[in-house]
Amino acid sequence: MPESVISATALTKTYGGVAAVDSIDFEVAPGESFGLLGPNGAGKSTTMRMVGAVSTRTSGDLTILGLDPEHHGPDIRSQLGVVPQQDNLDMDLRVRDNLLVYGRYFGLPRALVAERADALLEFAQLADRAKSKVDDLSGGMKRRLTIARALINEPRILLLDEPTTGLDPQARHILWDRLFRLKEQGTTLVLTTHYMDEAEQLCDRLVVVDKGRIMAEGSPAQLIREHSSREVLEVRFGSDRNAHVAEQIVGLGERIEVLPDRLLIYSANGEADLVALTERGLHPITSLVRRSSLEDVFLRLTGRSLIE
Amino acid sequence: MTAVRAQRGALYAGNTRAVIHRGLLATRSTNYLVVFSGFFEPVFYLLSLGIGFGALVGTVQTSTGAEVSYAAYIAPALLAVSAMNGAVYDSTWNVFFKLNYAKLYQGMLTTSLGPLDVALGEILLALLRGAMYAVGFMVVMQVLGLNLAWTALLALPAVLVIAFGFASVGMAITSYFTTFQQVEWVTFIMLPMFLFSATFYPISVYPHVIQWVIQALPLWHGVELIRGVTTGALSPMLWVHLGYFGVMIAVGIVVATRRLRALFLR
Numbered sequence: 001m002p003e004s005v006i007s008a009t010a011l012t013k014t015y016g017g018v019a020a021v022d023s024i025d026f027e028v029a030p031g032e033s034f035g036l037l038g039p040n041g042a043g044k045s046t047t048m049r050m051v052g053a054v055s056t057r058t059s060g061d062l063t064i065l066g067l068d069p070e071h072h073g074p075d076i077r078s079q080l081g082v083v084p085q086q087d088n089l090d091m092d093l094r095v096r097d098n099l100l101v102y103g104r105y106f107g108l109p110r111a112l113v114a115e116r117a118d119a120l121l122e123f124a125q126l127a128d129r130a131k132s133k134v135d136d137l138s139g140g141m142k143r144r145l146t147i148a149r150a151l152i153n154e155p156r157i158l159l160l161d162e163p164t165t166g167l168d169p170q171a172r173h174i175l176w177d178r179l180f181r182l183k184e185q186g187t188t189l190v191l192t193t194h195y196m197d198e199a200e201q202l203c204d205r206l207v208v209v210d211k212g213r214i215m216a217e218g219s220p221a222q223l224i225r226e227h228s229s230r231e232v233l234e235v236r237f238g239s240d241r242n243a244h245v246a247e248q249i250v251g252l253g254e255r256i257e258v259l260p261d262r263l264l265i266y267s268a269n270g271e272a273d274l275v276a277l278t279e280r281g282l283h284p285i286t287s288l289v290r291r292s293s294l295e296d297v298f299l300r301l302t303g304r305s306l307i308e
Numbered sequence: 309m310t311a312v313r314a315q316r317g318a319l320y321a322g323n324t325r326a327v328i329h330r331g332l333l334a335t336r337s338t339n340y341l342v343v344f345s346g347f348f349e350p351v352f353y354l355l356s357l358g359i360g361f362g363a364l365v366g367t368v369q370t371s372t373g374a375e376v377s378y379a380a381y382i383a384p385a386l387l388a389v390s391a392m393n394g395a396v397y398d399s400t401w402n403v404f405f406k407l408n409y410a411k412l413y414q415g416m417l418t419t420s421l422g423p424l425d426v427a428l429g430e431i432l433l434a435l436l437r438g439a440m441y442a443v444g445f446m447v448v449m450q451v452l453g454l455n456l457a458w459t460a461l462l463a464l465p466a467v468l469v470i471a472f473g474f475a476s477v478g479m480a481i482t483s484y485f486t487t488f489q490q491v492e493w494v495t496f497i498m499l500p501m502f503l504f505s506a507t508f509y510p511i512s513v514y515p516h517v518i519q520w521v522i523q524a525l526p527l528w529h530g531v532e533l534i535r536g537v538t539t540g541a542l543s544p545m546l547w548v549h550l551g552y553f554g555v556m557i558a559v560g561i562v563v564a565t566r567r568l569r570a571l572f573l574r
Contacts (some may be wrong), residue, residue: 018472051473052418054339054418054572054573055415055573055574056573056574071318073318073573074318074321074421074422077418077419077420078419078420080418082418083414086411088410088411088412088414088415090410090412091410092328092331092333092334092337092410093330093337094340101326101329101330101333102419103416103417104323104326104329104330105323105327105330105416105420105421106419106420107321107322107323107326107420133337153419154419182534213396264470264562275340
């Protein structure tokens with residue numbers, strides 16, 4: 001196995017005695033697409049900031065590209081591309097100038113930056129907007145420009161903090177396509193998200209984090225296999241009857257979850273369980289058999305209560 | 309030894325020019341009317357008080373004993389004010405916005421730039437605005453015949469020093485601000501400093517205690533420095549004034565750098 005580009009051991013960050021990141025371990029291999037999945041406040045962004053060498057750890061070990069961010073912040077940052085949660089494009093500069101100026105921050109020669117800027121505008125499908133004001137771009141375009149900007153120094157690792165939050169479905173799919181191309185070119189991607197479809201689309205491997213700790217780790221398929229059943233049968237009997245029905249079908253499937261609006265029966269064979277249900281004289285208003293998803297894993301591991 | 313070098317490496321990438329390049333490119337989208345309003349303020353004072361009011365006053369004795377026309381007395385003070393205004397407007401209002409709203413420095417510090425590159429670049433840009441105001445003002449002075457000695461040429465490096473001092477301290481103070489009201493306080497302090505720092509009359513009119521307070525403030529040193537060179541009254545005190553600004557520059561840069569580090573690299 002090639003040497004990992006990011007290695008964290010017992011990585012911890014506390015703010016005023018409260019642990020935002022609580023002793024986590026993970027490794028990221030070169031060229032891998034690694035995801036941090038978790039609810040708001042789980043410690044994803046804090047982890048990303050430490051990996052980005054803009055936040056110092058409280059304790060534990062962290063090496064990025066073999067270097068300790070404590071002592072080699074600028075060296076590490078020169079090899080990273082950062083896409084922050086909120087776009088922080090330079091609103092005083094036009095689209096192409098955003099790339100030129102950012103490239104100069106890395107001390108790259110003017111001609112080289114100009115060449116890369118044009119290629120990146122093509123890549124981000126913004127070539128025709130080179131002279132536009134940043135303010136006039138749509139949300140999706142701004143996001144693509146932020147990603148293009150993060151690539152100006154040809155980073156070895158691209159860090160993306162919730163890359164598609166707030167974008168419409170079209171814009172998200174375009175962005176995924178661009179990120180997938182980067183992955184094909186061998187760029188290591190590290191991303192945080194709370195969208196399961198995004199994690200399934202983009203991540204080779206991911207960790208589910210909650211309250212600063214790692215709850216599970218593996219590929220999306222592995223996580224589903226380990227933490228959920230193959231299929232899920234969803235049935236609705238009306239909000240007043242769901243709980244009552246649940247008592248009558250104990251033993252069906254591997255696990256039953258009662259939600260206010262429906263019952264979830266985690267099972268290896270949803271259709272068979274649906275037949276078993278009707279044989280007991282129970283006739284749901286609606287029923288649905290579907291494959292288990294990462295969302296089931298996520299909710300199982302991090303709970304259904306609202307986190308704010 | 310390596311630790312020291314690593315420490316310095318974390319603060320400074322030797323790439324201040326990239327920050328200045330960004331600043332100059334960004335001025336293309338600025339509103340020049342707003343930029344130049346700061347320049348005209350001392351010019352209007354010079355025209356109204358120097359020319360108009362000066363006709364009633366006649367001549368004034370400078371702190372080194374020379375007799376000069378009232379307009380020639382206040383012109384160097386207003387030149388110092390000009391340098392101060394440009395540097396302070398830029399290093400307070402503009403820096404505050406970039407720090408808290410545009411998130412510019414946060415973005416810069418995710419690259420290989422260090423906090424010293426950013427602080428120094430922004431301070432030099434503020435200095436540039438102060439220098440632009442001051443050079444414009446010097447042209448007005450020359451046209452009105454208020455540069456009384458060849459040493460007035462020395463006012464050019466002198467205004468750079470003054471603008472540098474105010475820009476450094478301005479940026480350092482602004483890095484602590486979290487609301488616009490706090491930025492207003494700077495404006496509130498600058499007005500009395502502008503009016504009372506031997507700008508329009510010698511400070512010998514005040515009791516000693518007040519004189520000491522004024523002599524502790526930066527503008528008085530700027531005014532005396534410039535007045536010395538434009539009226540040709542050079543004295544060893546000029547070194548004290550220069551030293552005062554030297555300290556402002558050094559302290560401002562150190563504090564601004566530390567603050568950027570504390571804000572964005574912790």
